[in-house]
Amino acid sequence: MNEKEKNSAQLLAELEALRASEKNLSAVFDGLQDGVFIHSMDGTILDVNVKALQLFRMSKEQVIGRNIARDFFRPHNPLEKLSDIRSKLLIGETIGFQWVAKRAGEKSLFPVEILVRMIQRDSRDVVLTTVRDITRHKKKKIQLQQRRRQLALILDGNPIPTFVIDKNHHVILWNKACENLTGVSKTQVLSKPLDSRIFYPGQIRPVLANLVLEMDRQRIQELYKDKNIKASGFIPEAYEASDRLRIQGKVRDVYFLAARCRDADGEVIAAIETIQDISDRIRAEEALKANRKLLAEVTANIPGLVYQYSFSSLGNGRFTFISNGLRTMFQLSPRQVMRKPELFFLRLDAQVREQFQTFLQMPAPSGRLVEFEFSVESGATHKWYKNSALADVRSKGEILWNGMLTDITEMKRLESMKSDVEQMVRHDLKSPLMGIGGLSKLLLNEELSPRQREFVDAIYHSSIKLLHMINHSMALLKMEENSYILHPEEFDLVEMFRSLHEEFLPSADGKLLKFIHLLDGLPLSWEDTRHVQGERLLLESLFANLIQNAVEAAPEGSRITISIRSREHVHEVDIHNFGAIPESIRHNFFERYVTSGKKYGTGIGTYSAMLIAKTHQGDIRFTTSEQEGTHLIVTLPRSFAELD
The missing domain is CATH 3.30.450.20 (PAS domain)
Structure with missing residues (x-):
């Protein structure tokens, strides 16, 4: 191959390389993600890529030769004044700005970001303008x-x-x-x-x-x-x-x-x-701490244990306060038990623990004082405690128990000793009294002077009365223990009240009191009858105690009304006087040893009356006020067969 042929072949190779390069450049140009315009300084469009055609929804034939500033962007855009920025473009600067583009034949506008720079194409200066749609970005x-x-x-x-x-x-x-x-x-x-x-x-x-x-x-x-x-x-x-x-x-x-x-x-x-x-909260917290400290100081000197227990509607329980008595009574730290309540409950027997949980988790407390007694074994010692608590139902179902545990070990010991003494006295008295009664009865069969007979008769009846009193006391003891066996017999209630009337008449006359007896709302005659079932001696004691109370409480010169009324299944006896029960004992009127204002009162009368009524499957209730006085109302079954 001569030199001329070699040069021709080289030229052809260079042309092929150039065509390939232009082809690659065109592919890159059309593959750009931004719209690209190539135009002259006066804005005439010389070339455009595929993305620009898609962006403005036009063909290449429709775009080439148009003016970029006038035909594709809102007026007064910087592209209209390229001559003003020519100097910056010539030194290689890129001018960037945001504007609003428009589509030919359409009224729609859309925001774009524009970059303008000078490039060389075919050995002359042209402007390359890239356009990016920033609608989504905007x-x-x-x-x-x-x-x-x-x-x-x-x-x-x-x-x-x-x-x-x-x-x-x-x-x-x-x-x-x-x-x-x-x-x-x-x-x-x-x-x-x-x-x-x-x-x-x-x-x-x-x-x-x-x-x-x-x-x-x-x-x-x-x-x-x-x-x-x-x-x-x-x-x-x-x-x-x-x-x-x-x-x-x-x-x-x-x-x-x-x-x-x-x-x-x-x-x-x-x-x-x-x-x-948080000033108010801090002051409240400080006040709460001061109150807790004061409460701890006050309860520290109370003989017993004071506590507050919260039980939530979610079933969670915790102590919110426990006094220092916990250390003395159970050798536990209040702070530890407030963190872990189970430490206290584990000190109790399973049965007592269940008793505590039953009352602390009561879903609807009655508002009454809840009390029960329990014992705890601690080594060789046996301790008795009494729990007394009142519930306060708060918002969201929270139940707050305010309670106190009292050590009643000594009281239990004294009660047991007293019971032993009472039983010994009863048994020790009965034997000599029976002897006195029997001997006096034998003496009455002998020839005695009238004065001697009167003395012996008094001794006999006094011994019999004392024996009845001891037997009655023993019966009450059995009633307390729920071991008394009732032997009801039919007797006349009217006749019993006639006997009681004669017994209390001297006391009533001393206060100028008048007895009024009614039967079914009408004046009662001692010839009337009203049969009931029960033990006469017990019921006579019941009504004697209530009449005695009425005589003592009634104002001088007033009247006491005893009304007997029979209903379908019960007899009702209402004993009324114009005195009022003192407020201080109304809540526990029928409890043992409760008395007020009586010089020689023992507080056993109403207690024994209620025991006897309950033993007869009956009840006693009262109403009292300064205006109306007091009604003591006893209900007794007409017959025990009706209640079985």
Whole structure:
């Protein structure tokens, strides 16, 4: 091959390479994701890529030769004045701006981002303009701005004082609550570094938000070590503290919490801090501590154990207070038992523990005093305790028990001793009394002078009466023990009241009292009859005690009314006098040893009356007032067969 042929072949190879290069360049040009226009300095479009055609919905033939500034963008755009920026383009600068594009033949407009630069093409200067549709970006930006405005409105309306600083430590939000707390308006602080003297008069120092923004843990500990500083247990990258500050000249107890704010990419962009005035809460807590201390001091001298137990609707129970008597009675620490209630309950027998749980978990307490006794074995000792508690139903179903445990070991010992003594006295008295009764009865069969017979007869009847009293006392003891076996017999109730009338008439005359007896609402005649079933001696004792009470309580010159009325299944006896039962004993009128204002009263009369009524499957109730006086109403079954 000669030189000419070699040159021709080389030229052909270069042309092929150039064609391939242009083909590759064209492929890259059309493959760009942004619209690209190549135009002259006067705006005439020389070339355009596929993306630009898609963006403006036109063909290449429709685009080539058009003016880019006039035909594709809103008027007064920078492309209309390329000659003004030619010098910048010639030195290689890229000019960028945002504008609004338009589609030929359409009224629709859309936001775009435009980049303009000078390039060489075919050995001459041309302009390359790239166009990017930023409609979605604009929408997102608008949405973000709206969300920021909404968030600003929410934070501004937040009742908790709140401020936000950006990454340059400038205040970008200062809500109304913050203005009210500090007395500093947002216009004084926005876009400026936060002035710490707002919170710390006379001190220029970082506040917690400044330190959290940089997460300067060392400085946080240095400045807030005595301010209850701690990392938040709920918010990541947050710290909380409390302090006593003077704000607007007023000393306030303040709780503050500061946290970092990150964007969607995880970059720290700000720090937010909330400030709460907790002065009222602190004062309430201090008052509560003082009250608890006072309560502990007061209950420390009470012989027993005072407690408060809370039982929630979720089934959880805990002691909210226990006095120091717990140490003396059970050798337990009140603080430990308040943390772990089971420590107390494990000291009790299983049966007692169940008894406690039954009453403490009562779903609907009656409002009455709940009392029960229990014993605890402790080594060689046997202790008796009495629990007394009242329930208070709170909101959301919480039941609060206020109670007291009393050591009744000594009382139990004395009761047992008293019972032993009573039984010994009864048995020791019966034998000689029976002997006296038997001997006096034998003497009555002998020839005696009238005066001797009168004395012996008195001895006989007195011994018989004493034997009846001892037997009655023994019967009451068995009734208390629920071991008494009733032997009912039919007898005339009217005849019994006639006997009682004769017995109490002298006492009534001494106070100028008048007895009135009624039968089914009409005046009673001693010739009337009303048969009942029961043990006459017991029922006579019951009514004698109640009539005795009425005689003692009735005002002088008044009347006592005894009304007998028979209903379908019961007899009802109403004993009325114009005296009132003292308020101090109304709640336990029928309990043992309860008496008031009687010089020689034993407090056993009404107690034994109720025992006898209950033994007869009956009851006693009363009404009393200063105006109406007192009604003691006894109900007894007409026959025991009707109740079986």
